[in-house]
Amino acid sequence: ELRYPxxxxxxxxxxxxxxxxxxxxxxxxxGVWTYGELRGRVDRLAHLLTTxxxxxxxNRVLLRGPTTPWLAACWLAVLKAGAVAVTxxxxxxxxxxxxxxALAEVRHALCDVRSLDDLxxxxxxxxxxxxxxxxxxxxxxxxxxxxxxxDAVPTAADDVALxxxxxxxxxxxxxxxxxxxxxxxxxxxxxxxxxxPVADDVFAGSPPLGFTFGLGGLVVFPLRxxxxxxxxxxxxPSQLLAAIEEHRASVLFTAPTAYRAMLAxxxxxxxxxxxxxxxAGENLPAATWQAWHDRTGLRIINGIGATELLHIxxxxxxxxxxxxxxxxxxxxxxxxxxxxDGVPVPDGQPGLLAVRGPVGCRYLADPRQRDYVRDGWNVTxxxxxxxxxxxxxxxxRADDMIISAGxxxxxxxxxxxxxxxxxxxxxxxxxRPDEARGQVVxxxxxxxxxxxxxxxxxxxxxxxxxAPYKCPREIVFLDTLPRTATGKLQRFRLRxxxxx
Ligand code: 3SK
Numbered sequence: 001e002l003r004y005p006x007x008x009x010x011x012x013x014x015x016x017x018x019x020x021x022x023x024x025x026x027x028x029x030x031g032v033w034t035y036g037e038l039r040g041r042v043d044r045l046a047h048l049l050t051t052x053x054x055x056x057x058x059n060r061v062l063l064r065g066p067t068t069p070w071l072a073a074c075w076l077a078v079l080k081a082g083a084v085a086v087t088x089x090x091x092x093x094x095x096x097x098x099x100x101x102a103l104a105e106v107r108h109a110l111c112d113v114r115s116l117d118d119l120x121x122x123x124x125x126x127x128x129x130x131x132x133x134x135x136x137x138x139x140x141x142x143x144x145x146x147x148x149x150x151d152a153v154p155t156a157a158d159d160v161a162l163x164x165x166x167x168x169x170x171x172x173x174x175x176x177x178x179x180x181x182x183x184x185x186x187x188x189x190x191x192x193x194x195x196x197p198v199a200d201d202v203f204a205g206s207p208p209l210g211f212t213f214g215l216g217g218l219v220v221f222p223l224r225x226x227x228x229x230x231x232x233x234x235x236x237p238s239q240l241l242a243a244i245e246e247h248r249a250s251v252l253f254t255a256p257t258a259y260r261a262m263l264a265x266x267x268x269x270x271x272x273x274x275x276x277x278x279x280a281g282e283n284l285p286a287a288t289w290q291a292w293h294d295r296t297g298l299r300i301i302n303g304i305g306a307t308e309l310l311h312i313x314x315x316x317x318x319x320x321x322x323x324x325x326x327x328x329x330x331x332x333x334x335x336x337x338x339x340x341d342g343v344p345v346p347d348g349q350p351g352l353l354a355v356r357g358p359v360g361c362r363y364l365a366d367p368r369q370r371d372y373v374r375d376g377w378n379v380t381x382x383x384x385x386x387x388x389x390x391x392x393x394x395x396x397r398a399d400d401m402i403i404s405a406g407x408x409x410x411x412x413x414x415x416x417x418x419x420x421x422x423x424x425x426x427x428x429x430x431x432r433p434d435e436a437r438g439q440v441v442x443x444x445x446x447x448x449x450x451x452x453x454x455x456x457x458x459x460x461x462x463x464x465x466x467a468p469y470k471c472p473r474e475i476v477f478l479d480t481l482p483r484t485a486t487g488k489l490q491r492f493r494l495r496x497x498x499x500x
Contacts, residue, residue, distance in 0.1 A: 045077035057082030065112025082153030205253030217253035402431030
């Protein structure tokens with residue numbers, strides 16, 4: 001069991017006790033922030049927050065901007081000052097920002113100058129915005145600040161440190177409050193037991209800091225291990241490949257889509273520095289796992305995480321990684337598969353995934369809390385099967401099961417089959433209402449550039465891979481699939497035709 005002192009400031013814990021000359025953050029241009037420099041800049045920002053900007057412990061502070069060391073330093077400064085960080089994505093638009101600020105009662109914002117326009121347009125009442133990264137004399141980083149160390153506010157381990165928003169895949173945002181101890185707990189469970197990082201590791205990846213997958217993988221885990229992170233403002237697959245090679249990244253965080261896109265462009269890149277590759281955010285098809293393994297010799301560490309629970313709670317390390325399975329509960333976590341009444345179902349049968357561990361779901365005043373937390377278990381909304389040997393296998397999002405002519409069909413299984421076809425780059429499978437069968441299976445696919453859009457040939461291929469009743473009735477070809485800003489597939493948009 002994890003034990004933390006009653007008084008705990010996670011930012012202070014992440015920053016202190018590391019040799020001052022070791023690298024903490026790296027930038028694509030070869031820049032390095034040492035731990036000593038990072039501490040100095042965080043303390044300066046914390047002084048500015050509490051003197052110049054009038055932030056007091058408990059205030060909610062919005063953080064917005066591309067992934068840079070300054071954004072990460074602002075996040076650490078907000079926490080060190082005892083305030084609450086509300087991280088949002090740089091892509092979020094004015095009405096989304098207004099909703100988040102209202103729900104989280106945000107009164108202050110630290111915003112990269114490049115992400116300012118939409119925040120101003122959001123017209124949040126009484127919001128005091130401090131801008132960083134610009135040339136103006138008023139820029140936060142150019143303001144005079146008291147010299148010297150900033151004494152971390154002695155927050156309680158159970159004080160809220162951050163509020164992370166999830167729109168899920170359906171678009172209605174929910175704010176999830178997480179404590180100071182939760183921030184350390186994700187490092188002391190998933191990172192410690194699965195990644196086993198060392199101080200020489202260089203973390204890199206694509207998820208933004210406004211998504212807790214990225215916040216954990218690119219800030220919390222490297223700092224907790226005294227390692228460094230390469231922070232990329234642009235992390236499209238080609239940029240990620242080039243950055244891994246140039247900066248000798250050793251721990252990679254990204255999503256299945258990016259692994260597939262990198263595979264298409266990996267030729268000629270030296271990826272030999274990588275020793276851990278983490279995939280989460282979506283189901284990792286066995287076909288993608290295998291292709292990455294064939295190309296790199298590396299076993300992708302699959303994981304399921306949730307904003308509600310901050311980071312990954314089921315995964316597997318080293319040789320325990322099994323393609324096609326998510327893994328086993330991360331040490332510190334428990335998981336089971338249950339029916340709609342909360343009764344565990346036998347191994348081998350599909351049911352709802354329920355987990356409990358050091359981090360729990362705490363929505364900000366949202367009635368959906370009752371659906372998520374039942375009898376002390378967090379019910380994630382995913383359908384899973386637990387194998388008799390304790391491995392958990394993803395079936396589908398609970399509301400993504402297709403029932404056609406009495407058959408239960410899991411969309412991801414059909415997607416996996418489609419992805420085994422050499423021309424298919426992306427696939428999403430949904431059920432479309434049908435009078436005769438209840439639902440029929442419809443597949444949306446993205447093909448490799450130049451590949452022929454031959455639906456019949458693709459259907460014939462799927463029939464060689466799966467029982468015929470699972471074969472899509474219709475195959476639609478698209479240039480891209482509809483995704484959320486964090487890269488999750490929006491199947492509901494395909495079901496309603498809104499994403500095509
Ligand atoms: O939402 C997710 O899929 C996720 C995955 C890993 C870590 C954190 C999150 C929120």
